[in-house]
Amino acid sequence: MGMTMTxxxxxxxxxxxxxxxxxxxxxxxDLVLGNDITAPVAIKEMDKLDSKQxxxxxxxxxxxxxxxxxxxxxxxxxxxxxxxFAMDNDISNYFEIGEMGIEHALLPEKGLVVAGDVVxxxxxxxxxYGALGAFSTGVGSTxxxxxxxxxxxxxKVPSAIRFMLTGKPEKWVSGKDIILHIIGMIGVDGARYQSxxxxxxxxxxxxxDDRFTIANMAIEAGAKNGIFPVDEKTIExxxxxxxxxxxxxxxxxDAEYEKTYVIDLSKIKPTVAFxxxxxxxxxxxxxxxxxxxxVVIGSCTNGRIDDLRAAAKVLEGRRVAKGMRAIIxxxxxxxxxxxxxxxxITTFINAGAIVSTPTCGPCLGGHMGVxxxxxxxxxxxxxxxxxxxxxxxxxxxxASPAVAAASAITGKISGPEELxx
Amino acid sequence: xxxxxxxxxxxxxxxxxVIIPARYLNTSDxxxxxxxxxxxxxxxxxxxxxxxxxxxxxxxxxxxxxxxHAPIAIKASGISCVIADxxxxxxxxxxxxxxxxxxxxxxxxxxxxxxxxxxVDFDRGxxxxxxxxxxxxxxxxxxxxxxxxxxxxxINYINSK
Ligand code: SF4
Numbered sequence: 001m002g003m004t005m006t007x008x009x010x011x012x013x014x015x016x017x018x019x020x021x022x023x024x025x026x027x028x029x030d031l032v033l034g035n036d037i038t039a040p041v042a043i044k045e046m047d048k049l050d051s052k053q054x055x056x057x058x059x060x061x062x063x064x065x066x067x068x069x070x071x072x073x074x075x076x077x078x079x080x081x082x083x084x085f086a087m088d089n090d091i092s093n094y095f096e097i098g099e100m101g102i103e104h105a106l107l108p109e110k111g112l113v114v115a116g117d118v119v120x121x122x123x124x125x126x127x128x129y130g131a132l133g134a135f136s137t138g139v140g141s142t143x144x145x146x147x148x149x150x151x152x153x154x155x156k157v158p159s160a161i162r163f164m165l166t167g168k169p170e171k172w173v174s175g176k177d178i179i180l181h182i183i184g185m186i187g188v189d190g191a192r193y194q195s196x197x198x199x200x201x202x203x204x205x206x207x208x209d210d211r212f213t214i215a216n217m218a219i220e221a222g223a224k225n226g227i228f229p230v231d232e233k234t235i236e237x238x239x240x241x242x243x244x245x246x247x248x249x250x251x252x253x254d255a256e257y258e259k260t261y262v263i264d265l266s267k268i269k270p271t272v273a274f275x276x277x278x279x280x281x282x283x284x285x286x287x288x289x290x291x292x293x294x295v296v297i298g299s300c301t302n303g304r305i306d307d308l309r310a311a312a313k314v315l316e317g318r319r320v321a322k323g324m325r326a327i328i329x330x331x332x333x334x335x336x337x338x339x340x341x342x343x344x345i346t347t348f349i350n351a352g353a354i355v356s357t358p359t360c361g362p363c364l365g366g367h368m369g370v371x372x373x374x375x376x377x378x379x380x381x382x383x384x385x386x387x388x389x390x391x392x393x394x395x396x397x398x399a400s401p402a403v404a405a406a407s408a409i410t411g412k413i414s415g416p417e418e419l420x421x
Numbered sequence: 422x423x424x425x426x427x428x429x430x431x432x433x434x435x436x437x438x439v440i441i442p443a444r445y446l447n448t449s450d451x452x453x454x455x456x457x458x459x460x461x462x463x464x465x466x467x468x469x470x471x472x473x474x475x476x477x478x479x480x481x482x483x484x485x486x487x488x489x490h491a492p493i494a495i496k497a498s499g500i501s502c503v504i505a506d507x508x509x510x511x512x513x514x515x516x517x518x519x520x521x522x523x524x525x526x527x528x529x530x531x532x533x534x535x536x537x538x539x540x541v542d543f544d545r546g547x548x549x550x551x552x553x554x555x556x557x558x559x560x561x562x563x564x565x566x567x568x569x570x571x572x573x574x575x576i577n578y579i580n581s582k
Contacts, residue, residue, distance in 0.1 A: 024565045035445050037488065037490075038487065038488065038489070040449055040492070041449045041489055041493075044449070045576055048580075049576060049579060049580060050580050066446075067447055072447060074448050075447045078447065078449075121487075122487060122489075123486075123487055124485065124486050124487040124511055138487040138513060139487060139511060139514060139515075140487055140488075140492075140511060140515035140518060140519075141489040141515075141572065142489060142518035142519055142575050142576060143514065143515075143518060143575070145576065146579055147577050150579065151558065154565070166506065188434055188484060188511070189434070189480060189481040189484065189507065192481065192507065192510060193510050218510075222481060222484060222509060224510055277434060290435035315550050318532035340557065362445035364438075364446075364486075365442070365444055366443060366444070370444075378453070381446075383485060384464065385434075385438040385485060385509060386437065387435045387439065387440070387442050387461040387463050388438050388440055388443070392461045
């Protein structure tokens with residue numbers, strides 16, 4: 001029996017020729033990630049270890065992105081704890097807020113993850129790097145502590161679901177619509193403990209930013225990881241961002257999949273997930289008037305340059321509805337800068353939106369756009385759980401940047417077509 | 422290893438944002454986290470829960486964010502065990518790593534009601550409903566995880582190697 005792409009990467013990192021689903025293995029890690037919420041817990045755990053040394057100061061990434069710039073005193077204490085740990089241990093990949101970004105946009109951009117890597121991060125959206133053909137998965141703080149100290153982690157080898165993508169998405173259909181469509185189809189535990197492997201001709205019609213968005217939300221289907229094959233676009237991205245050596249893995253022809261779904265990308269419509277689960281999806285044409293109070297465009301799911309460009313195309317020359325708060329946060333300093341150079345930020349401000357420094361901020365109801373009771377937001381983030389962006393009686397509708405931008409203009413959930421675009 | 426207590430009952434897809442909302446994540450102090458545990462879905466949980474109590478829930482318990490604060494908050498609130506139809510992957514892993522007892526059982530998750538008194542025998546993977554006088558089979562841990570649990574968490578396990 002052959003191996004899936006994920007299984008092959010895991011086998012190599014476990015130092016064995018072959019693994020099969022269900023095997024418990026210990027693998028060597030190429031990178032261990034933590035943020036200002038999870039790293040302080042890991043640092044405390046690491047302190048309980050007999051050996052308090054980090055395994056490799058160049059293979060740990062620490063990113064203060066959640067409650068930064070420090071939103072209150074407690075957050076400041078957490079960031080201080082992480083910063084001191086980074087300095088004491090001479091961690092090369094510690095990113096202070098001036099060079100910062102949301103971790104899952106930042107790490108690929110800094111070239112810290114390449115094809116074939118195994119990465120764990122104490123953040124569930126660590127699965128994002130599957131877009132690069134790497135195995136990456138979210139873990140908790142104790143796993144992060146053990147990873148920082150030993151350079152290893154234990155895994156149960158996952159089985160896989162294969163998503164065979166064909167065709168080309170229509171205008172205004174992006175990676176976000178594709179992954180929301182898939183989650184709507186298989187449910188929030190549809191891929192629990194499994195790999196989601198995306199294959200097929202349709203992959204080449206997806207930009208790297210589309211792929212990051214799709215892999216990012218694999219966790220919203222309960223998956224252990226989401227992974228894309230490595231093609232020319234991946235190699236180009238890696239060469240543009242990294243000097244690290246990469247390895248291309250391909251699934252065996254006789255690899256075993258628990259299920260295969262064939263998805264024609266040309267049939268997918270702009271999709272919105274209603275409160276309070278990402279699986280409650282509706283296509284834009286089925287949605288009646290739903291008035292909204294706030295639009296959020298950004299996050300590790302949709303804060304990349306493609307996303308900002310899509311939003312700008314919709315907002316260009318228009319004004320957000322009266323009483324609407326439109327908040328746009330580029331995912332990294334580089335993306336921010338690029339958006340300035342391309343004139344996107346001017347477009348946003350002229351349209352009546354605000355632009356924030358890169359931060360997780362509103363995505364997790366931290367700061368910079370918390371919702372009041374009864375308020376509704378259309379957000380390009382990844383979770384619409386009860387209370388995720390603020391009051392327990394607020395509501396979040398997940399959508400693409402294009403839909404979010406159009407909704408900001410009309411004041412209700414709308415696709416760009418409603419604006420004649 | 423055994424747990425015994427009164428049941429707090431929840432449904433499917435209880436995510437880590439309702440177990441401990443992100444707005445309280447500016448601390449990692451277990452006691453402070455316990456005070457806010459379940460606040461968005463069950464306001465009085467923190468004041469009602471007694472040491473030894475048990476949570477019973479449906480499928481995909483602990484889905485969402487990887488925050489270890491979620492099992493930490495549950496453990497610090499005094500809960501001795503979480504029984505669910507299924508657990509989300511990262512929550513499952515985190516619970517083992519910090520030594521919060523959890524067990525998957527489809528039958529138990531379906532049948533047990535709020536207020537029932539329940540006893541869990543982890544060594545045998547059996548759940549007793551003392552109120553209803555019923556027995557359910559749970560899923561035992563693989564041996565590798567039992568070793569981590571016996572060492573009372575991953576950190577001790579590494580130290581003992
Ligand atoms: S942007 Fe949101 S989902 Fe992404 S890492 Fe930050 S808090 Fe998590």
